Amino acid sequence: MQTSHEVERAARQRADHLEALIDEAGAESFPASDPPAVHPEPGPVTTNAATAIDPAETPS
Numbered sequence: 001m002q003t004s005h006e007v008e009r010a011a012r013q014r015a016d017h018l019e020a021l022i023d024e025a026g027a028e029s030f031p032a033s034d035p036p037a038v039h040p041e042p043g044p045v046t047t048n049a050a051t052a053i054d055p056a057e058t059p060s
Contacts (some may be wrong), residue, residue: 002010
């Protein structure tokens with residue numbers, strides 16, 4: 001049976017390993033050479049994407 005100290009040490013080692021993996025992934029992705037994939041629209045989009053109908057032009 002593992003003691004409390006052994007369990008804490010194993011948990012710390014796992015956390016350190018995950019942190020190292022995250023740090024490595026960040027280092028390998030810097031500097032990012034690709035621009036952001038999404039460009040926010042400057043204002044609200046008025047066209048209903050599902051129907052391609054502009055609600056402003058629909059008769060009431």
